[in-house]
Amino acid sequence: MTADPPVRLALAEDADDIAAMSRELIERGLPWTWRASRVLRAIQAADTNVAVARVDSELIGFGIMEYLEADAYLALFAVRTARQRQGIGSLLLGWLEESARAAGAERIRVEARRDNVAARSFYNELGYHEVAIRRGRYSDGVDGVVLEKWLRIRPAPDAGSP
Numbered sequence: 001m002t003a004d005p006p007v008r009l010a011l012a013e014d015a016d017d018i019a020a021m022s023r024e025l026i027e028r029g030l031p032w033t034w035r036a037s038r039v040l041r042a043i044q045a046a047d048t049n050v051a052v053a054r055v056d057s058e059l060i061g062f063g064i065m066e067y068l069e070a071d072a073y074l075a076l077f078a079v080r081t082a083r084q085r086q087g088i089g090s091l092l093l094g095w096l097e098e099s100a101r102a103a104g105a106e107r108i109r110v111e112a113r114r115d116n117v118a119a120r121s122f123y124n125e126l127g128y129h130e131v132a133i134r135r136g137r138y139s140d141g142v143d144g145v146v147l148e149k150w151l152r153i154r155p156a157p158d159a160g161s162p
């Protein structure tokens with residue numbers, strides 16, 4: 001059995017690898033918006049958590065989560081192709097969810113391309129529900145699917161007095 005790779009907050013020196021992985025796995029064929037300078041700003045931002053998993057100095061996965069009042073938004077998330085389907089995505093997302101809970105977030109939102117079957121299956125498997133379609137959301141015309149997961153049980157709506 002192999003031990004889980006450690007997950008930790010990203011450091012400035014992780015920015016280049018994260019940007020390269022974003023270009024390769026998320027923004028392939030699209031304008032490259034998450035360049036190293038933007039990733040570095042996210043690493044340094046007080047309202048953003050950037051988590052990384054590294055094995056033998058190789059970046060194998062990362063996630064960028066932004067906090068917006070009671071909501072957290074998973075802006076970018078990927079696991080290196082050769083390391084997929086080994087539970088690393090689940091580990092990383094679990095780590096980010098714990099951090100979001102600790103920060104007081106009530107809900108996590110994420111958006112995936114409608115044609116990204118792997119990501120939609122992954123988020124569904126981890127308890128995210130598809131709540132909206134955003135037509136033509138991506139620059140190549142593909143729709144976006146908005147998913148969300150509640151971290152706290154919502155109080156039942158007031159049923160009113162008898």
Ligand SMILES: CC(C)(COP(=O)(O)OP(=O)(O)OC[C@H]1O[C@@H](n2cnc3c(N)ncnc32)[C@H](O)[C@@H]1OP(=O)(O)O)[C@@H](O)C(=O)NCCC(=O)NCCS
Binds near residue numbers: 089
């Ligand atoms: C989506 C992604 C992060 C999943 O990471 P991962 O490390 O492979 O995920 P896990 O191994 O933790 O998978 C957990 C479960 O999710 C589901 N899942 C993951 N990848 C899947 C796939 N390609 N097809 C169907 N289901 C999948 C499975 O139920 C899986 O459990 P199983 O392997 O026991 O069947 C990874 O495929 C990825 O980086 N894709 C490219 C970048 C991307 O699309 N990012 C998301 C942008 S919104």
